[in-house]
Amino acid sequence: MLIISMIFFFCSDIYAQTKYDEINILINSGEYSKAAKKIDYLVTTAGLSGEEIYSLQFQKDKMERIKKDFRLTEEYIIKAISKYYPSLSKEELKQWEEDGSLEMKIIDGEKKYFNNAAPNLFRVNKEAKQRKIEVDGSAEDKLKTFLADHIPQSVELSLKSGSNLSNPKRIKINYTLSVDSGVVPKGEIIRVWLPYPRNEYERQSDIKLLNVNCENYLISPDAYFHKSLYVEKPAEGDKPTEFEFSLEYTCSSQWFNLNENKVRPYDETSKLYKEFTSERAPHIVFSEKIKKLSEEILGGETNPYNKVKKIAIWINDNIPWASAREYSTLENISDYCVSNMHGDCGIKSLLFITLARCSGVPAKWQSGWMMHPPVINLHDWAEVYFEGYGWVPVDADFGIQNSEDEKVKYFYTNGIDSYRLIVNDDISRDFYPAKIYPRSETVDFQRGEVEWKGGNLYFDKWDYHMDVEYPD
Known part of the structure; x- marks a missing residue:
């Protein structure tokens, strides 16, 4: 029988600075051991509420996560x-x-x-x-070489068919999450959430679950923004406990042959416009820094598509890709990107979304995996809403392509390729069933989440692996 505990906590709590100035000063000055001792003292003596203890304990946990990211x-x-x-x-x-x-x-x-x-x-x-x-010497970029063929092909097929969907690819995955031996006592139940493809997108279709190595499992309803396959089983004790599933799905390229002059004005009173042009702390915040940057990038531009293109070009030219710290350790990801002038796909995407919303263009998060034969990895991107077209994918990390054909050059400002696995449609949302302990990844969900009755199991306690085949 599945163990489902409907205990809810709000993600915003875990990012907030504590209400204790002494602890904040210690954390911000890098005095982590002293801050941890102060937190332990408050938790045991101050008569705090469960929510206050949860928040303080996560601040302590976050310091440990930062220490794991900074070891050299x-x-x-x-x-x-x-x-x-x-x-x-x-x-x-x-x-x-x-x-x-x-x-x-x-x-x-x-x-x-x-x-x-x-x-x-x-x-x-x-x-x-x-x-x-x-x-x-210069190394060959195999992904760029691959996309130099794939993108023009997708554009050509869309132009010939008149459809924004083209170039479908059948993809088979086998996903394994393995909890290290000895981490959880033998026989204790381990709860696991695994990434699973979303159903509601035309470009991701015909999803067929082939196998799950647990007798009981739950697939989250489409209403949940993090799509997951939930499984649980007793810990193996002295050997790794493995959770595995396999499935097939079809992914198509989606490219809009977009005419900026046909993008209609927004209904700024609509629920959609208000929601997706709003701030969402802590990572989508219209700080003075963001407002000023948005004004500099746009230079008075009023057309929604041209705004998107200008923001994408600026990120392409100014924010190089770099390996990132765990998102749970960052207070404000879009601000971190502007302050450090580099970021990985998710950091760039959150900056793009923040700048787009700040400029009055509805934008939202999307993420999962990039499934290209040369490179298979976690990946994040975005979608923007244009009146007359609907939601349109934008990949600020894949950026501007080296092509004289404008349609190919700006492909990722109004399209996306055929090699994606869409798992998430927003950041920092609830899981189904609910997670009891703090998440390892508090923003995104691609690798998985794991816990047992003794607490959350962070990334250093388990491994994940995806095998990919292309049956067609």
């Missing part, structure tokens, strides 16, 4: 980049730290670098990127 020493970083900078000076290192090229934190008095700080240096710093090319 200066010695390690210097050695990791020595091939390209064999005589690196302290001044150069300090400059990279100050301008954000090398992400680091002082934690409990020790300088610690982000786990992917070294490779990120050669992604976000133009001089370092060029130095790496001079030493290693």
Whole structure:
């Protein structure tokens, strides 16, 4: 029998600063051990409510998550980049730290670098990127090569058929989540939410579940923004506990042969317009920084599609891709992107959504996986609403394509390719059935979520893997 506990907490609580100034100061100054001790003292002596304890405990948990993301020493970083900078000076290192090229934190008095700080240096710093090319030469981008064929083909097929859907691909996946041995006592029930394809999109169709390795399972209703397959089973104890399913589905390219002059004015009194042009703290906030940037990008532009194109071009030209910290450790993702001028697909997408909404264009989140044969990975993108066209996909991370054909060049400002797995239609929403403990990923949902009666199981306690086939 499935264990379903309908205990709800609100995601916004876990991002809020505490109401205790002393704890806030300790956290913000990197004094994590002292902050954790202060939290423990309050939890045990202050007679707090369950909600207050939950919030404080998550602040403590978040500090541990940050420590997991920032483990590297200066010695390690210097050695990791020595091939390209064999005589690196302290001044150069300090400059990279100050301008954000090398992400680091002082934690409990020790300088610690982000786990992917070294490779990120050669992604976000133009001089370092060029130095790496001079030493290693230019590497082939297999995904770009693949898309250089796929995108023109999809555009051509759509133009010939007159449909915004084309180029369907049959995709088979086998997904496995494996909880490490010894993490949960043998026999105790492990609860797992696995990513599952959404039903309500034309471009994602004919979903056929082939196998689940648990006798009982639940597929979340379409009303839930995070689509999941819920399973549970007793822990194996001294060996990994595996949760597995397989399915097939069809994914089509969707590209709108959009004429900006046919985009009608918005009904600004409509529920849709109000909802999807609104702020949604903590990650979609119209700060003065965002407002000013939006004005600079748009330069007085009033056409909705041209606004979207200008925002996408700006992100393409100014925000390089870089490996990201866990989203649960970031207070405001769109602000983080503007402040650091780099980000992964989700960080770029949240900046795009924030700028679009701030400029009066309805925009929302979408995410799941990119399923391209050369590269299979977690991925996030967006959708915008145009009167006369409806919801239109936009991928600010895939960005502007290197093509003289305008339709191909700006494909991802009004379309998306045939190799996607759509799982989520918003950020930070409820699960079905409800999760009891704080989520490992508080914004997105692509890898899975795991817990047992003893608490949440963070990403370092389990692994995930997806095998992909293309039956056609």
